[in-house]
Amino acid sequence: MxxxxxxxxxxxxxxxxxxxxxxxxxxxxxxxxxxxxxxxxxxxxxxxxxxxxxxxxxxxxxxxxxxxxxxxxxxxxxxxxxxxxxxxxxxxxxxxxxxxxxxxxxxxxxxxxxxxxxxxxxxxPDIETFQAKLKRAKRPSQQAGAIVMNANPFTNGHRYLVQQALQTCDVLYVLVVSEDRSLFDTAARLKMVQAGVADLKNVVVLTTDHYLVSNATFPSYFLKDQADLKVAAEQAQLDAQVFLQRVAPVLDLKHRFVGSEPNSAVTAVYNDQMAQAFAGHLQLTVIDRLTENQQPVSATTVRQALKRDDWETVQQLVPTSTFKNLRSVNHDS
CATH class of the missing domain: 3.40.630.30 (Gcn5-related N-acetyltransferase (GNAT))
Incomplete structure (x- = not known):
């Protein structure tokens, strides 16, 4: 046997x-x-x-x-x-x-x-539970769009992406990644995003509940430079299909917005796979990254500055709400 x-x-x-x-x-x-x-x-x-x-x-x-x-x-x-x-x-x-x-x-x-x-x-809970949450949060719209972000932490670049998307959309859903595989946990990242867009009208902040950019759909996202790009491409295709099949119809989405990706090969693969999956179904708009001193503003740069206790650089790259949050966390620790 x-x-x-x-x-x-x-x-x-x-x-x-x-x-x-x-x-x-x-x-x-x-x-x-x-x-x-x-x-x-x-x-x-x-x-x-x-x-x-x-x-x-x-x-x-x-x-x-x-x-x-x-x-x-x-x-x-x-x-x-x-x-x-x-x-x-x-x-x-x-x-x-x-x-x-x-x-x-x-x-x-x-x-x-x-x-x-x-x-x-x-x-x-299952995918239907997640979809029911989306339905409860849905707002009437003609041109609804969405951004999925990890926001680890929420930077001026993230806020810029939201502001640019709002020029096209009458309702924008910001979906915050739910996996706790980042420096800041889900609750902390959600709080920073909510505070960072609180003054912007027609923005709805939600969590992905492990159905987008998650351990289940796209684990390679969290490996970045260590990821096998062939594996990442397969997973990115799947993640794009979850969004297209399970999220976009519920929220009546017409647009998905992403930032250009000059530094991460995995995120670049993700953007490419979304473009292929969404073709003919959903408009994918790639927005050029906000720059500071001729360098793209990124959460990676902020985390590096935090590591070396460089609060001057952090303050340049994040909204006031994020800066206050980070200082508070640092003080508490």
């Missing part, structure tokens, strides 16, 4: 090589952003595998020669047991569209898909 065993990719080079080969055979990119991986061997050959990253099931593959053995059920069952043991109430799964039906039979519901990836979820 073939048993499910854990694969220790970090310390077992041969297991990692076999894992990469199986994923390649299955047409999957060996995305190494995983924290738990299992496999099934037959006579020393790895014939099935699957991984989790936090509460996301991903990279599930079965060798072509072993697909009659119902190994997909064994792998998925082992991963779901792991998520249950880790007390996750929600689970997401990345899979090929052709195998989505299997996961739907296990109670997963599709969120969005691309040519190569389908993202499904199980548990509560």
């Amino acid at each position: 073939m048993e499910v065993t854990r694969l220790w990719l970090d310390i077992n080079a041969s297991a990692k090589k076999a894992w990469q080969a199986l994923l390649t055979q299955a047409g999957l990119v060996a995305d190494e952003q995983v924290d738990y991986t299992v496999g099934i061997y037959d006579q020393g050959q790895l014939i099935a595998t699957g991984s989790t990253y936090q509460n996301i099931i991903k990279l599930v593959a079965v060798a072509d020669t072993a697909k009659h053995n119902n190994l997909l059920a064994k792998i998925t069952g082992a991963l779901l047991e792991r998520l249950t043991a880790d007390r996750f109430e929600q689970a997401y799964v990345y899979t090929k569209p052709c195998t989505a039906t299997y996961f739907k039979a296990l109670g997963f519901k599709a969120i969005a898909e691309t040519t190569h990836i389908c993202l499904l979820e199980r548990g509560y």
Whole structure:
């Protein structure tokens, strides 16, 4: 009887090589952003595998020669047991569209898909909960637009992007990334954005609730320079489809605004994938970055200044509301 065993990719080079080969055979990119991986061997050959990253099931593959053995059920069952043991109430799964039906039979519901990836979820709150929140926040409009921002922290560049978008839109939704993988947590970033746009009319600030630029849709975003750009492109496609299929129709959006990206290859890939996904459906507008001393204003520069306690530079690059917030946090700490 073939048993499910854990694969220790970090310390077992041969297991990692076999894992990469199986994923390649299955047409999957060996995305190494995983924290738990299992496999099934037959006579020393790895014939099935699957991984989790936090509460996301991903990279599930079965060798072509072993697909009659119902190994997909064994792998998925082992991963779901792991998520249950880790007390996750929600689970997401990345899979090929052709195998989505299997996961739907296990109670997963599709969120969005691309040519190569389908993202499904199980548990509560879910995508419908998120959409209901959006509906409650919706305002009447003819030209509604949206910006998705991490705002880590909220800078003059972010405010400039909002102001430029408002020249086109009668209602602008600013969606603040909900993942706590940044220097400032979600609550702190949300507070800074709300304060930074409080004087601007027709701006609605909301959180993404892990459905946009999240661990589930676009984990490579948080890796920046360390990200595999091929993996990032696949994830960016998926994130763009979640926005197009699940967010834009609810808010009746006509526009999505992004800043130009001279420094981050991952964000540049994201902008490119959105342009492809939105073509013919939604207007993507790329706004040139605000500059200060001939350099793009960026949250990265602000964080670097904070690290070296350079409050003069920070004050030049952020709104007064953000500066006061940062000083308060610094004083409290």
